[in-house]
Each structure stands twice: as C-alpha cells, then as structure tokens.
Amino acid sequence: MRRRLGVPITAALAVLLLDVCPHTAVHAAGDPQGAVQPDQTLAIVVNQSNPVANLTLQELRTVFLGERSHWPNGRRITLVMLEPGQPERKAILREIYRMNENDFSRHFLQGLFTGEVFVSPKTLATPVGVRKFVFNVPGAIGYVRASDVDESVKVIRVDGHLPEDKDYGLRLQPHAVK
Amino acid sequence: MLSRTFDPNRPVRSGGTIARRALPFLLGILLTAPLPAQQAVAETASDQQTIQMLLQRIDRLEARVAQLEAARQAAPQPSAAKLESAALALVPAQSPAQMTAQAAPPVPPATVPESRVEPELEHPEPERMDMSKTLLRIRGFGDMSLSGSNASGRTTSFGLGQLNLFITSDISEKFKFLSEIVFESGPDNFYEVPGGRSNQFSVDIERYLLQYSYNDYFNLAVGRYHTAIGFYNTAYHHSTWFQTTTGRPLLFQFEDTGGILPIHNVGVSASGRLPSGPLGLHYVAEIGNGRASRSPLQDEPVQNEVDENNHKAFNLALFARPEAVHGLQIGFSGYHDLLTPIAAPPVSETILAAHAVYMVPNFEWLNEVMVVRHSPQGSARVFDTPGFYTQISKRFGSYRPYFRYQYINAPNSEPIFPNVGLRAGPSVGLRYDASESVALKLQYDYNTLRAQPAVNGLTLQLGFTF
Numbered sequence: 001m002r003r004r005l006g007v008p009i010t011a012a013l014a015v016l017l018l019d020v021c022p023h024t025a026v027h028a029a030g031d032p033q034g035a036v037q038p039d040q041t042l043a044i045v046v047n048q049s050n051p052v053a054n055l056t057l058q059e060l061r062t063v064f065l066g067e068r069s070h071w072p073n074g075r076r077i078t079l080v081m082l083e084p085g086q087p088e089r090k091a092i093l094r095e096i097y098r099m100n101e102n103d104f105s106r107h108f109l110q111g112l113f114t115g116e117v118f119v120s121p122k123t124l125a126t127p128v129g130v131r132k133f134v135f136n137v138p139g140a141i142g143y144v145r146a147s148d149v150d151e152s153v154k155v156i157r158v159d160g161h162l163p164e165d166k167d168y169g170l171r172l173q174p175h176a177v178k
Numbered sequence: 179m180l181s182r183t184f185d186p187n188r189p190v191r192s193g194g195t196i197a198r199r200a201l202p203f204l205l206g207i208l209l210t211a212p213l214p215a216q217q218a219v220a221e222t223a224s225d226q227q228t229i230q231m232l233l234q235r236i237d238r239l240e241a242r243v244a245q246l247e248a249a250r251q252a253a254p255q256p257s258a259a260k261l262e263s264a265a266l267a268l269v270p271a272q273s274p275a276q277m278t279a280q281a282a283p284p285v286p287p288a289t290v291p292e293s294r295v296e297p298e299l300e301h302p303e304p305e306r307m308d309m310s311k312t313l314l315r316i317r318g319f320g321d322m323s324l325s326g327s328n329a330s331g332r333t334t335s336f337g338l339g340q341l342n343l344f345i346t347s348d349i350s351e352k353f354k355f356l357s358e359i360v361f362e363s364g365p366d367n368f369y370e371v372p373g374g375r376s377n378q379f380s381v382d383i384e385r386y387l388l389q390y391s392y393n394d395y396f397n398l399a400v401g402r403y404h405t406a407i408g409f410y411n412t413a414y415h416h417s418t419w420f421q422t423t424t425g426r427p428l429l430f431q432f433e434d435t436g437g438i439l440p441i442h443n444v445g446v447s448a449s450g451r452l453p454s455g456p457l458g459l460h461y462v463a464e465i466g467n468g469r470a471s472r473s474p475l476q477d478e479p480v481q482n483e484v485d486e487n488n489h490k491a492f493n494l495a496l497f498a499r500p501e502a503v504h505g506l507q508i509g510f511s512g513y514h515d516l517l518t519p520i521a522a523p524p525v526s527e528t529i530l531a532a533h534a535v536y537m538v539p540n541f542e543w544l545n546e547v548m549v550v551r552h553s554p555q556g557s558a559r560v561f562d563t564p565g566f567y568t569q570i571s572k573r574f575g576s577y578r579p580y581f582r583y584q585y586i587n588a589p590n591s592e593p594i595f596p597n598v599g600l601r602a603g604p605s606v607g608l609r610y611d612a613s614e615s616v617a618l619k620l621q622y623d624y625n626t627l628r629a630q631p632a633v634n635g636l637t638l639q640l641g642f643t644f
Contacts, residue, residue, distance in 0.1 A: 058456075058501050067499075070393045076351050102614050103539040109317070109643070110420055113344060114412060115356055115399070118391050129231070136235060 041163040042091055042170040043146040045131070045153040047138045050075070054157040057096070057169060063141060064096050066108065066117035075139035079121040080130050082143075088127070091172050092143055145172070317344045318644045319417040323424065327623075327635035338363055339639070342384075342416045352392065356399075358385040360416050382434075384416050384442065395450040402482065405443045406462040406495040407511050408546045409533040419641035422542065422609055424621045427567040427584050428601055429548065433469065433479035438550055438563060438586065438595050439529065440469035440515070442480040443491060458499035462511075465492045471517035471525065471594065487524070491515035497533075505538040517552075517594060525593055526553040544569040552594050563588040563598070571609075578609040590628075600628035616642045 044060065046052060051073050055063065062068045069077055082089045084101050093099055099107065111117030124130050127144040134140040135152040146163035149155055161168040319342040326334030341361040348354055360382045387401040404411050410430045414420050431437030445466020452459035467481035468491025497509025513529040531548035547566040553559075564587055571580035582605040588598040607621030623635040 061504070062501075068394055069391060074393065076391070099539055102611075105614065106420075110413075112346065113317075113415060113417065113420065115387070115389060118354060118389075119348065133231070 037147075039145050039147040040172050041146045041168055042088055042095075042143045042172065043149045043155045043163045044141065044143055044158060044170070045134050045149065046141050046156055047134055048152070048154045049073075049138050050141075050154060050156075052156055053154075054160060057159055060158060061096050064092070066111050066121075069118050071139055076119065078119060078137050078140045080133050080137075080140055080142035081121045081123050082127070082130065083123055083125050087172055088143060088145060091170065094174065095170050143170075313347045313349065315346050315348075317346075318342065319344065319419050319642070320644070321418040321639055321641040323637055323639040325635065325637040325639075327633055328631075329633045329635070339418060339641075340416055344417075352390055354389045354391070356385060356387045356389060357383060358416050360384045393450075395452070397449050399447045399449070400445075402442060402444045402480070403447050403464070403466075405440050405466075405493055405513065406447070406449075406464060407439055407493065407513055407529055408531040408548060409497075409507065409509070409535050409544065410546060411439070411441055417641075417643070418639065419615075419617055419643045421641075422571050422578060422580050423569070423582060423605065423607060424619050424637045424639040424641075427546075427569070427582065428586050429546065429565045429567060429584065436598070438565075438588070438598055440479075440491065440513070443468060443493075444480065444482055445490070452496075454498075456501040458501055460497050460499065460509075462493070462495040464494075465490050467491065468515035468527075469517075471519035487516060487518045489516035503536075505536050507533070507535045507537075509533055519593070522554070522593065523557070524555045526555065527551070527594070528553075540573045542569070542571050552592065554593055561589050561592050563592060563595075576611045578611070579607070580609065581606050600626070602626050603632070615644065616640065 044055070050071060052071060063077060064079060066079070071077060081092070093101065093104055097104055108117060108120050112120055122133065124133055127148040130142040130144050131148070131150065131153050134142050155162060158168065158170060163170070321339035323337050323339060324334070325337060326332070339362070343359045345357045345359065346354060361379055362382065364376060364378050364380055383402065385402055385404065387399045387403055390398040404415055406412050408430070410427060414426070418424065430439065430441065432441050443464060443466035445464060447462060447464040449462040450460065452461055467485040469479050470481055470486055491513065493511060493513040495509060495511035497507055499507050510530070510532040515527045517525040517527055519525065528551045529548060531546065533546040535545065536543045545568045550563040552561045565585055567582060567584035569580065569582040571578050583603070585602040586598060587600045588595060590599065592598065603623065603625040605621055605623045607619055610618045612618055619639045619641065621637045621639070623637070625633045627633065
C-alpha cells in the first residue's frame with residue numbers, strides 16, 4: 001500500500017516541479033547530468049598547433065575585440081566571424097562583444113583607423129568555411145556550434161569549461177533565469 | 179596541453195554511430211528525393227566561396243614555391259612527397275556528417291596526420307607582398323556643414339569639410355602601411371593669421387606610417403603620426419564621422435586651424451602593452467621633429483622634412499584600461515621639445531596631459547586636462563597655458579545628445595601662440611545616425627573670449643564614411 005501511494009505522489013511532485021521550475025525539469029527529464037545540447041552551445045575553435053587551451057571570458061573578449069594581437073607562440077591572431085544574421089554570430093555579439101552589428105562594425109573600423117587593430121576580422125558564410133579557415137591559418141580563432149566541431153580544429157576551454165559542460169557560458173540562446 | 183577529445187559515447191559521436199547504421203536508408207532517400215532548390219543554391223554559394231579561398235591559398239603557395247626555387251637554384255627540386263603533403267593541407271576538412279558517413283573511427287587531435295598540419299608550420303604566411311595584385315584598402319570619410327556665428331567677419335556658409343582617404347595595406351604578417359590623405363579647402367588659420375586662399379582645395383598627408391607589429395608588447399611605427407598627447411588626438415584623427423560632436427575640442431584643434439598642440443609629428447613611435455595583468459597598462463614612446471616654432475607664423479607647422487634644430491621632440495604616454503571596467507581608460511603623457519624661433523631665444527616646450535575616459539557604445543564621458551609650458555632660455559619667466567574639456571553623451575536609439583565644456587587660457591604675452599588668449603564655453607548638440615554610415619549633427623557653441631564679445635555659433639553637419 002505504501003509503495004502504491006508512493007508512485008502517484010512521486011508523479012505529482014514531478015509535475016509540480018515541471019510547472020514551478022521548468023529549467024531544472026528539462027535537465028531532470030532529458031539530461032540527468034545537466035549537459036547541454038551541442039547544437040545549442042558555441043565552441044571557440046583555434047588551429048590545432050595553437051598551444052592555448054583555456055581562456056577566461058575576459059581574455060576571450062580582448063582577443064575578439066582585437067585588443068590582443070598575438071598568441072603566446074608569436075602567431076598573429078586572425079579572427080574569423082560568421083556573416084551577419086547568423087545565430088552563432090548573434091550569440092557572440094551578445095555574449096562576448098556586448099554590441100550590436102553597427103557597434104561591432106564601428107569598433108573595428110575605429111580600431112583600424114587608430115592603428116590599434118592590425119587586421120580586421122575575416123567573415124565567412126558557413127561553419128564549414130570557418131573550420132577550414134581555422135585549420136589552414138595557424139593563428140586563427142573562430143566559433144562554431146559545438147555540434148559542428150570536428151578534429152580538424154581545436155576547441156579551447158572558456159573559464160575552464162568545454163561546450164558540453166553544464167557551466168559553459170557561450171550558448172546560442174540567452175541564459176534562462178533560474 | 180588541454181584539447182578536446184572526441185568521446186564516441188558523447189551525443190555527437192553517438193549520432194555518428196546511428197548515421198552509420200542508417201546510412202543505406204539515408205542513401206536511398208537521397209537518391210530518390212531531390213534536394214530543395216534553395217538549399218542547393220546556398221550550398222553552391224558556400225562552395226564557391228570555399229573554392230575561392232582555396233584557390234587564393236594555392237596561388238600563395240605557388241608563389242612561395244616559385245620564390246624558394248628562385249632563391250635556391252642549386253637546391254634539389256621539392257620532392258613529390260613534399261608537394262603532396264602541402265596539397266594535403268589544402269584538402270578541405272570534412273564535415274561531421276561526411277566523416278560519420280565514411281564510418282571513420284574518431285581520431286583524437288594528437289593523432290591527426292602530421293602531413294596535414296606540418297606544411298602550415300613549416301611555411302607560415304609568406305613575409306612578402308604579392309606583386310600580382312594591390313593590397314590597398316581605402317576607406318573614406320567626409321563631412322559637409324552649414325554654419326554661422328556672430329563673430330566679426332564670419333558669414334553663414336555652406337562648407338565642405340575634410341575629404342579623408344584612409345588607406346592601409348597589409349604588406350605582410352608583421353608590416354602594414356597606413357595613411358590619411360586629406361583634401362580640404364583653405365585658408366589655413368595659424369593663430370588667427372590666415373594663410374592660403376579661401377575656397378581653394380589643398381592636399382595634406384596627415385598620417386603616413388609604416389607599422390611593424392612584433393607582438394602585443396612592442397609595435398613600431400615610422401613616419402608621420404598623431405602625437406600621443408592625451409586621448410582625443412589618437413582616437414579620432416581626421417574623421418568627423420567618428421566624433422560625436424561637429425568638431426574637435428579647442429585643445430586638439432589642428433595646427434593649421436589655430437591649435438596649440440603639436441598634433442602631428444614626424445619620427446618614430448613605439449607602443450604596446452605592459453605586463454600588468456588586469457590593470458591593462460599600455461605605453462607609447464615617441465621621438466620626432468616636433469613642431470616648428472612658427473616664425474614667421476605662415477610657415478608649415480609640421481616639420482615633415484627638415485627640423486629647425488637638432489633637438490628632437492619626445493613624448494611618453496602611459497595609460498591603463500582596467501579589465502574590471504571595460505571602456506575605462508586613464509592615462510597621462512609628457513612631451514618635451516625645443517623651439518628655435520628666428521630673432522628670439524630658444525623656447526623650451528613642455529606639455530603635460532592627463533585624461534580619464536569612459537566609453538561604451540551607449541555612453542561616453544571624456545575628460546582631459548593639460549598644461550603647455552613655454553620657457554624662453556635665458557629668462558626666468560615661464561608661460562603656462564592650461565586647458566581642459568569635459569564631454570558627455572548618451573545614446574537613445576539613433577539619437578545621441580551631447581554636452582561639452584572647454585577652456586583654454588593662454589597668457590597675453592605667450593611667445594609661441596600670442597593670439598590664443600582665453601577661450602571657454604559650453605557646446606550642446608544632438609547627433610542623429612541616419613544610417614550605419616551617415617550622421618547628422620546639430621551643435622550650438624558659446625565661447626567667451628578675453629577682451630572681446632562672446633561668440634555664439636550654430637553648426638549643422640553631415641558626417642559620413644564610405
């Protein structure tokens with residue numbers, strides 16, 4: 001009898017939990033370990049020869065803003081971006097640049113104008129193009145969805161986390177308020 | 179070294195296993211169902227771009243091979259294996275779907291065939307200019323205005339502002355050329371002494387630099403540059419479109435429009451970061467000809483080719499961009515030169531400047547203060563000209579209202595710029611960004627002058643980049 005009552009009570013609690021805390025419920029229902037879907041996170045990719053394995057979000061910001069121009073191995077940093085309008089680019093502008101498209105354009109134009117930015121970002125149409133570019137250019141850094149990663153490029157950790165980690169910060173959609 | 183490993187148990191790879199099992203079924207679907215035309219067009223465009231990129235890369239590698247062959251005629255021809263390995267580097271990386279379709283086992287990064295990476299390591303980007311095509315990039319800036327004031331001798335006029343061709347060229351991975359070629363209508367105005375003719379265009383090469391970038395900590399530029407005094411001078415250069423306001427602060431007026439600072443200099447400039455962690459310290463060290471002593475006043479103020487004396491002007495600037503407050507920059511600079519006016523004793527010139535600037539896309543607050551000290555040799559007297567400005571603006575959509583207050587107070591008997599005197603007052607205006615590249619600004623200025631009536635001015639300006 002006690003066991004029979006336990007099942008509906010557990011189900012009711014689960015329904016209540018789903019209703020009150022949908023974010024937690026998704027993890028509980030779909031992914032017990034809290035891992036995020038690879039097509040919903042952005043992987044920061046560099047050339048396989050790049051010795052850098054981890055960057056803080058702040059360091060990543062300075063790299064993407066063009067405020068840092070060289071890797072520790074002396075290679076010039078070449079930033080590759082996806083074309084405007086793509087969700088990956090929107091996420092990068094939101095999470096790293098904290099700018100809109102106009103501000104982004106103006107930032108790099110002014111950086112080139114002042115001489116502080118040595119090379120403007122390259123723009124490619126597809127994640128495949130980004131992977132190929134990063135594969136071919138030793139100092140390149142770019143981003144693709146984690147589901148688009150293959151072994152031709154190297155994924156670096158951001159604040160110590162890889163895209164599949166629960167606490168990884170670079171997601172396609174803004175973080176849900178818990 | 180941390181690198182991502184590809185665990186077959188992870189979702190991406192488990193998808194690959196599924197794909198292998200479902201491959202015959204998927205192939206059947208693909209063979210019987212035509213792809214939508216839109217997708218085909220998109221893929222074609224993507225492939226075209228990729229092909230173009232690879233072709234360019236092949237061109238570069240071929241040029242590199244030709245260069246090596248010319249340089250090492252005695253050396254044996256590259257082996258077929260070597261060329262093959264270089265070509266392998268050009269093989270486009272396969273998509274995850276392709277890889278799974280081939281049922282290839284996951285390969286950890288450490289075991290990626292070296293032949294695919296090695297050519298890149300052995301042959302980095304060629305350190306030479308490809309003579310077969312121009313590497314010039316040109317960006318333009320311009321402005322037009324309608325302005326009027328109650329200053330004596332001024333009329334309400336339409337005016338063509340500076341037409342600025344900003345030209346850069348990536349000569350190699352380490353070297354870059356940068357210049358600003360500016361077309362502007364005269365006349366020049368050297369401390370209220372007009373030079374040149376009205377309504378006549380002239381050409382000035384405002385910046386002319388060969389830059390060398392060694393790393394984040396050391397960059398070198400040789401040529402004509404904007405002196406790193408304060409913040410404004412190296413932030414906006416000759417583009418009114420970049421500026422929030424219709425014009426530069428009085429302190430940073432160009433030499434040929436009555437400015438008191440050596441805005442331009444010809445010489446060598448070193449700059450870079452300083453190892454300082456989150457403090458974000460940077461330095462700029464410059465040595466150059468400095469400016470002419472302006473005797474007579476009509477002389478070109480920038481010593482492009484000949485310095486009037488052997489003393490070189492030097493400038494040292496330090497500034498911090500703390501990581502904790504993105505957009506904040508605090509710094510100071512010290513500049514020293516010796517001016518040698520005709521029929522007068524040499525004058526030692528020292529300029530000390532400090533700034534605190536906070537700039538983010540939606541808000542800016544600029545504050546700069548400086549003092550220009552002139553000390554005629556053989557005299558105990560010094561002439562200090564203090565000045566400052568503060569400017570604040572906030573963006574509301576496409577609109578950005580702004581306010582600026584500025585102040586300069588030069589002694590009446592100042593030996594180098596005798597006609598500057600006191601100039602102070604507020605400016606208020608509104609900038610409207612009509613598009614990503616065009617800005618319309620309306621600005622009202624009120625300036626008090628020493629022993630003269632105050633001046634009211636109104637300017638409507640169209641600034642743009644192209």
